[in-house]
Amino acid sequence: MRNLCVILADQLNQEISSLNDFNKDLDEILICELKKNFNDNNHHKKKIVYQISCMRHFGIEMDALGFKINYLKLNDPNNEDSYASIILDLIGKKGIDRVIVTESSSYDEMKSIKQWQKIIGRDVEIRKNDLFMCDKQEFEEWATGRKELRLEFFYRMLRKKYDVLMDGEKPEGGAWNFDKNNRKPLAKKVSIPKNYSCTPDKETENVINLVNNEFPDHFGSTGDFIFGVTRYEALKALNQFIEERLTYFGDYQDAMNAEDPWLFHSHLSMYLNNGLLLPKECIELAEKAFHKSKAPINSVEGFIRQILGWREYVRGLYWLKMPNYRALNDLAAEVPLPSFYWNTKTKMNCLKISIENTKDNAYSHHIQRLMILGNFALIAGIRPKEVNEWFLSVYADAYEWVELPNVSGMALFADGGIMASKPYASSGAYINRMSNYCKDCHYDVKEKVGKNACPFNYLYWNFLDRNRKKLSSNTRLGLAYRNLNNMPDSQLSLVNESAQNFLSAILKDEEI
Numbered sequence: 001m002r003n004l005c006v007i008l009a010d011q012l013n014q015e016i017s018s019l020n021d022f023n024k025d026l027d028e029i030l031i032c033e034l035k036k037n038f039n040d041n042n043h044h045k046k047k048i049v050y051q052i053s054c055m056r057h058f059g060i061e062m063d064a065l066g067f068k069i070n071y072l073k074l075n076d077p078n079n080e081d082s083y084a085s086i087i088l089d090l091i092g093k094k095g096i097d098r099v100i101v102t103e104s105s106s107y108d109e110m111k112s113i114k115q116w117q118k119i120i121g122r123d124v125e126i127r128k129n130d131l132f133m134c135d136k137q138e139f140e141e142w143a144t145g146r147k148e149l150r151l152e153f154f155y156r157m158l159r160k161k162y163d164v165l166m167d168g169e170k171p172e173g174g175a176w177n178f179d180k181n182n183r184k185p186l187a188k189k190v191s192i193p194k195n196y197s198c199t200p201d202k203e204t205e206n207v208i209n210l211v212n213n214e215f216p217d218h219f220g221s222t223g224d225f226i227f228g229v230t231r232y233e234a235l236k237a238l239n240q241f242i243e244e245r246l247t248y249f250g251d252y253q254d255a256m257n258a259e260d261p262w263l264f265h266s267h268l269s270m271y272l273n274n275g276l277l278l279p280k281e282c283i284e285l286a287e288k289a290f291h292k293s294k295a296p297i298n299s300v301e302g303f304i305r306q307i308l309g310w311r312e313y314v315r316g317l318y319w320l321k322m323p324n325y326r327a328l329n330d331l332a333a334e335v336p337l338p339s340f341y342w343n344t345k346t347k348m349n350c351l352k353i354s355i356e357n358t359k360d361n362a363y364s365h366h367i368q369r370l371m372i373l374g375n376f377a378l379i380a381g382i383r384p385k386e387v388n389e390w391f392l393s394v395y396a397d398a399y400e401w402v403e404l405p406n407v408s409g410m411a412l413f414a415d416g417g418i419m420a421s422k423p424y425a426s427s428g429a430y431i432n433r434m435s436n437y438c439k440d441c442h443y444d445v446k447e448k449v450g451k452n453a454c455p456f457n458y459l460y461w462n463f464l465d466r467n468r469k470k471l472s473s474n475t476r477l478g479l480a481y482r483n484l485n486n487m488p489d490s491q492l493s494l495v496n497e498s499a500q501n502f503l504s505a506i507l508k509d510e511e512i
């Protein structure tokens with residue numbers, strides 16, 4: 001029996017389940033650069049370069065290892081932009097008996113894979129996606145009967161299951177979570193190691209030219225492309241993080257800095273999300289660093305919680321709640337996405353820098369995404385659909401399964417609290433405490449209302465005021481609502497007036 005193993009664009013790992021019993025004498029592999037994966041959104045040029053170059057390098061490596069590869073490049077005349085048509089063609093040419101594929105991470109792609117059998121007239125075996133540590137079904141079982149789907153309990157379950165950072169039955173270091181130690185602003189004297197960076201080889205140079213020709217109007221540029229594109233390079237990036245940045249990862253996890261977009265984060269998400277790295281090996285190396293006293297518990301636990309906790313959790317939630325999750329807009333947010341998200345033209349320094357970092361690097365770290373870009377969209381009441389489109393386009397690590405819950409659930413509270421126990425809304429004071437953005441801003445972070453006031457200040461109170469019905473009973477917002485209720489009416493009117501003026505300026509597309 002001759003099998004055709006289809007390796008999807010984000011499954012670039014030899015350990016993938018579709019290859020488990022691959023017979024090099026008989027079986028063949030299909031890898032295909034589907035155009036629709038790259039032009040269905042205004043994807044950042046660096047994101048497209050990254051994805052295509054990784055696929056090409058993987059194809060070359062597998063070929064060198066003796067796997068029979070059918071690789072269809074973006075502009076190949078046989079690339080019909082649909083897996084089913086391409087497979088049908090290969091069946092005719094190569095006498096394929098059965099197709100094997102690992103389940104897709106994307107809801108829509110999975111839907112079309114389920115149609116393949118009918119279209120191609122051959123058995124299609126869909127295998128579990130073993131690039132994740134928690135199976136979809138396991139998440140569903142965990143979620144069944146729970147009133148709230150909080151990360152913390154899910155994360156503890158996986159810590160125990162995989163015996164990660166455990167001291168017998170108890171968590172290593174005496175606590176499950178060291179988050180309260182991980183909220184320091186960047187210390188003045190701390191020196192930040194340089195982020196991992198690769199020089200593009202000939203293959204990547206070709207892809208850069210291809211992307212410049214095929215996607216000239218997409219967001220960002222291909223210049224200064226520094227991501228690794230092979231497993232070897234991704235492993236080097238992982239090792240460099242463990243050696244040079246993990247120690248301070250925890251301390252400065254929430255810090256932001258105008259001069260450095262990378263800080264002590266790992267910058268590994270793009271490698272994890274297309275299979276170049278496996279979550280388990282990242283966790284094992286971090287845990288080893290702890291046991292060798294190379295990194296403290298708050299950093300190691302913090303890093304492991306992101307990968308074993310948040311990453312697996314958002315994937316489970318996505319599959320549990322799709323397809324309806326996409327349409328959720330619980331706070332009825334209807335303001336259009338301001339044009340500055342695309343063109344960086346805003347006087348708000350925190351947003352300007354975060355968007356410029358995103359445009360330059362196809363990367364920004366979590367706190368920029370959550371507490372600047374997401375927080376603004378939340379308190380200004382921007383339409384979730386448009387915010388999701390933006391986030392899905394601009395980051396090299398963005399795939400719907402991870403982007404959507406983070407945006408609609410964590411950042412926008414558009415799911416009504418399925419994911420987060422309260423909205424991550426904050427005024428300018430938080431941004432000022434955690435960054436050095438405010439000192440060079442057009443607006444005054446100390447001013448509460450009026451033309452010069454920091455927009456985050458009045459938008460924050462206006463957000464709480466206009467969403468009283470939905471949010472005032474949330475116990476985690478008790479203090480905020482007590483403060484709002486104690487605000488003199490005259491002050492609240494000024495807050496709401498400033499917010500109205502600001503939101504009208506967004507509607508008129510004025511520079512704000």
Ligand SMILES: Cc1cc2nc3c(=O)[nH]c(=O)nc-3n(C[C@H](O)[C@H](O)[C@H](O)COP(=O)(O)OP(=O)(O)OC[C@H]3O[C@@H](n4cnc5c(N)ncnc54)[C@H](O)[C@@H]3O)c2cc1C
Pocket residue numbers: 264265266267268269270272273303306307310311312314364365366367369370374391392395397398399402403406407410411
């Ligand atoms: C609004 C918003 C949108 C986001 N969109 C994406 C996205 O499209 N793709 C994506 O991979 N992550 C997304 N995240 C999660 C997180 O911000 C990124 O994973 C992280 O910034 C990637 O940088 P890093 O590798 O340096 O992460 P680190 O800070 O070094 O964290 C280590 C790893 O943990 C994982 N991780 C951390 N936080 C999360 C999280 N909330 N959800 C899932 N995995 C997490 C990532 O794999 C990451 O590489 C988003 C978060 C928010 C708030």
Ligand code: SF4
Pocket residue numbers: 347348349350351427428429431432437438439441442443444445454455456
């Ligand atoms: S003053 Fe307000 S808008 Fe300006 S950087 Fe600070 S938080 Fe951002």
